[in-house]
Amino acid sequence: MLNIDQIRRTPDEVAAALARRGEEPDFVELLRLDEERRAAITERDTLRATHNQLSREFGQLMAASRSGGGEPARLEELRAETQAVNERVEDLGETIREAEATIETIMLELPNLPLDSTPDGLDESANTVASSWGEARSYGFTPMAHWDLGDKLGVIDMERGAKLSGARFYVLTGPAARLERALISWMLDVHTREHGYTEMALPAMVREQVMLGSGNLPKFGDNLYRDVEEDLWLLPTAEVALTGLHRDEILDPGALPIKYVAQTPCFRREKAAAGRDTRGIKRVHQFNKVEMYQLVEPEQGEAALDSLVEDASDLLRRLELPHRVLSLCAGDMGFQSARTYDIEVWSPGCEEWLEVSSCSTCTDFQARRSNIRYRPEAGARPQYPHTLNGSGLALPRVIIAVLETYQREDGSIETPAALRPYIGADAIV
């Protein structure tokens, strides 16, 4: 959610910032409603003050009449007056409610403002490579893509995934299932022991309010699974639940920064990506992901974003997987993001870069939507923190990269050194 005061004060600047994302916002209606709302509130408050006066007088007269005094005529007068005031207050309340409902509808659909440091550009062609690490290995044979490799080794069962649940579901068997479990344990251990995150185990289903708070609703309901009987939605990412954790809270002085890490299943309908990445497990309806999350004071926002990128990259370096960091342009970022870096790992079998992490600062956008505030110091006014999220990392694509990168000519898969204590063997298969 943007700050409506900012739109009121500098509509042109806000519009220009949104235009960088390809949005063409029209604030005329919004500002008219805002004006209408504030005028109605002012009038209603004045009337309510009058009403409180009249009511107090009424009470005093009643008390007097009980002790023998009494002015029945004046009482009737007061009754009529307050009733008239009440009617007008009701009307104004209706005006205010309608204006606020429309304002909210408009505000909930406006994306976050990109940071100044976010590069210009309207689509992925304008993304730039910020850094890269490692060289693609050369093989004395043609490396296989994971869909062939997984099939040949019998460790990725696409057919039975479909049998159980349909297209874009899969089953990991034996060594691949174990590889995933090892990766999850290892990633969580590194983040909690070395990067300073607190591990969280979260519900995979959340209320609509939580989805609104993170920015996934109302605009992106198409991509979500939900329970039809209850008000419950399946997480597309742990970011949603982590944002909801402190909804409607005021965090105590000294509470920030907060750093969480959580592994959850992620559920995505992928309707918008129909036909894309249909082979293998690059794009599926359900996958596991380790997610990092930070709540920080605004001044720390950009440094915190760098730390997320660093914490995610660290894992890839330890896995010795060549990767690069992309700086996303304004038009290619997610709805709630102000600045995003994607991390892509090289996949020698598919011969493409796979996005295994996306690190973003949402500035105060989600904090406003979720009403998360913090008190900078005792007695100070509550303020909105910045929220940041970054994958660390998404499992299926890391599994792809490990299988494809570490494959050997004899068909076995070498265990990355970092995972040996978790796998307990030199070869995964």
Place this chain on the structure above:
RNA sequence: GGAGGGAUGGCCGAGCGGACUAUGGCGCCUGUCUUGAAAACAGGUGUGGGGAAACUCACCGUGGGUUCGAAUCCCACUCCCUCCGCCA
């Protein structure tokens, strides 16, 4: 699923139609005292909206209702607790 109890400010907790402008305690902040601290004492201390400000309005789980007037009465809902049933 059934029966009962509950939800009030950062926390505990009073209030059960009319000065609630929400008692009191704890905590926190400021001051006095002190070399410093503690203690004691005094004052202050919720959130949000509107307003340049003075100030004003709203908020006692949520949403309705009754009334000139609701934390207080009525209805519905949500969540929590206790017990019963079922169950990994």
